[in-house]
Amino acid sequence: GENVEQHPSTLSVQEGDSAVIKCTYSDSASNYFPWYKQELGKRPQLIIDIRSNVGEKKDQRIAVTLNKTAKHFSLHITETQPEDSAVYFCAASMEPWGNKLVFGAGTILRVKS
Amino acid sequence: GAVVSQHPSRVICKSGTSVKIECRSLDFQATTMFWYRQFPKQSLMLMATSNEGSKATYEQGVEKDKFLINHASLTLSTLTVTSAHPEDSSFYICSARQGVNYGYTFGSGTRLTVV
Numbered sequence: 001g002e003n004v005e006q007h008p009s010t011l012s013v014q015e016g017d018s019a020v021i022k023c024t025y026s027d028s029a030s031n032y033f034p035w036y037k038q039e040l041g042k043r044p045q046l047i048i049d050i051r052s053n054v055g056e057k058k059d060q061r062i063a064v065t066l067n068k069t070a071k072h073f074s075l076h077i078t079e080t081q082p083e084d085s086a087v088y089f090c091a092a093s094m095e096p097w098g099n100k101l102v103f104g105a106g107t108i109l110r111v112k113s
Numbered sequence: 114g115a116v117v118s119q120h121p122s123r124v125i126c127k128s129g130t131s132v133k134i135e136c137r138s139l140d141f142q143a144t145t146m147f148w149y150r151q152f153p154k155q156s157l158m159l160m161a162t163s164n165e166g167s168k169a170t171y172e173q174g175v176e177k178d179k180f181l182i183n184h185a186s187l188t189l190s191t192l193t194v195t196s197a198h199p200e201d202s203s204f205y206i207c208s209a210r211q212g213v214n215y216g217y218t219f220g221s222g223t224r225l226t227v228v
Contacts, residue, residue: 034216034217041204041222041224042221042222043206043219043220043221043222044157044206044219045219046216046217049216089156089157095213096213096214099145099162099210099213100147100159100162101147101159101208101217102159103156103157103158103159104156105155105156106155106156
């Protein structure tokens, strides 16, 4: 089955700096890659997603890049703010066949002010 | 937007008892529900996938007789933890999907503590 690896496990940045989180996946059939932000004790919130027919997607300060050949995708957060501090999870699924998300281990992002 | 309501948010139960967790899709029909377990500082681990009206598909290593999943209607799925033990203490989260062209909507989670 699919295996998703995520790095780093923790990331500390200064407010205003950029943060990059990277994930690799094992199954080349995976074609949907969402990113979630989770605050302590809360539900995961979708922040951005990308499908395998595009290489990059951007939404204000957040962007995701996908390299299908290398089977990795990355989350980029620019101009980080203290409220960006949370745990971020990447995930992968095969649409429409697999229909289930496999999550990475998560990255604790701390933005220091 | 799509909303999934999950109850209870917190529950404490004694060892050996059973606990039922409910997830309801409030404004859409959830053809598929997913149940996850999340231990502290760890990722979401998929336990099972259920489609309305059919038996749930459990992930490897998840005991189907211990974690009973019912998805009797398009808006309601339940997870019952039977004969709970302290090692079952965890954060349980459901996720619902209207169909393959729709996103995944998460419930707010249930913190289960077995004493």
